[in-house]
Ligand SMILES: NC(=O)c1ccc[n+]([C@@H]2O[C@H](COP(=O)([O-])OP(=O)(O)OC[C@H]3O[C@@H](n4cnc5c(N)ncnc54)[C@H](O)[C@@H]3O)[C@@H](O)[C@H]2O)c1
Ligand SMILES: O=C(O)C(=O)C[C@@H](O)[C@H](O)[C@H](O)COP(=O)(O)O
């Protein structure tokens with residue numbers, strides 16, 4: 001088993017990574033159920049693919065399971081589902097000392113985490129992530145949220161889990177498109193500040209996506225260690241360090257908004273396209289070698305991820321995309337700090353980006369003025 005500590009003072013916790021861990025979850029998680037029971041929240045797909053293993057393991061450990069099963073997909077991160085979930089949890093008599101289990105991808109993790117942040121002003125939760133995206137990113141760090149009409153993750157809270165239990169074998173049942181989408185957040189860590197890890201990604205992405213166990217464990221452990229380090233340095237994204245994890249997200253969230261937050265463009269797909277755009281924009285304004293930007297797009301496209309507006313299914317003006325960006329939580333004093341790059345592994349927060357120039361860049365991308 002690999003253990004990655006997340007050091008946050010009295011909110012510290014461990015991430016445990018072990019193939020086959022789901023069948024041992026009862027034993028591993030027993031300490032997080034002070035009243036001898038768990039409530040598991042999951043979605044319909046995960047309930048079919050993974051809940052039986054978790055349930056059997058919890059029941060064998062004598063931990064009563066109350067599953068709450070929600071519809072799958074991004075629209076579940078919504079006010080109506082949040083209200084329904086809070087009412088169900090209150091109906092089950094949830095106490096602050098309880099730990100709700102969030103079994104699923106980032107949608108379930110973000111929604112359940114937020115419900116637990118506000119229920120009785122904060123009750124515990126354990127993340128049991130079952131997508132690659134959730135295993136390398138969303139289950140760790142305590143960002144929880146729902147979407148609103150105005151945009152992505154605009155209602156939320158920082159609320160850390162008590163534990164994160166990762167069983168890479170759960171990815172065996174995850175559809176290939178979802179695995180590829182999660183891979184965007186893996187490559188992100190290399191692009192942020194670890195060029196050697198990006199080299200590893202280029203050499204091992206095919207094996208990782210094909211389900212090679214060694215590649216999976218390496219990708220998950222490296223990603224989580226990077227995220228834990230960044231989150232420990234700047235838990236609430238106030239110091240300019242955690243914002244690095246937003247690489248590709250200002251573009252990506254605008255693309256998600258434009259495509260309606262759903263199956264047309266998955267979060268990881270939006271992030272992939274957003275990272276390619278961030279590198280190409282950085283090259284256009286002379287910050288980044290064009291060869292690095294081309295290398296990023298080539299790699300992401302090679303694993304089947306969209307790297308152009310056309311591939312993301314977006315055909316709208318630069319101004320319309322920039323209008324979505326104005327809801328970005330990084331906005332400060334009417335300005336939008338942007339994650340740009342001086343090269344692979346050299347991402348930084350630029351506080352002086354000209355949004356009119358970004359809009360012109362996006363128009364040129366859309367009309368094919370830029371190769
Ligand atoms: N909090 C954070 O730090 C953070 C970080 C990154 C992304 N996110 C959020 O995460 C969300 C995306 O998460 P996601 O990509 O995991 O999507 P998701 O939760 O929608 O899961 C993807 C799909 O796979 C299914 N699924 C999950 N696990 C499965 C399994 N093992 N077998 C079969 N099917 C399975 C789900 O039912 C769903 O249909 C977005 O809302 C994004 O904003 C949050
Ligand atoms: O944990 C973080 O910090 C991240 O930015 C991780 C991102 O991958 C994730 O999508 C996050 O939810 C985006 O944050 P937001 O603050 O832009 O909503």
Ligand SMILES: [Zn+2]
Pocket residue numbers: 137185249267271
């Ligand atoms: Zn993300």
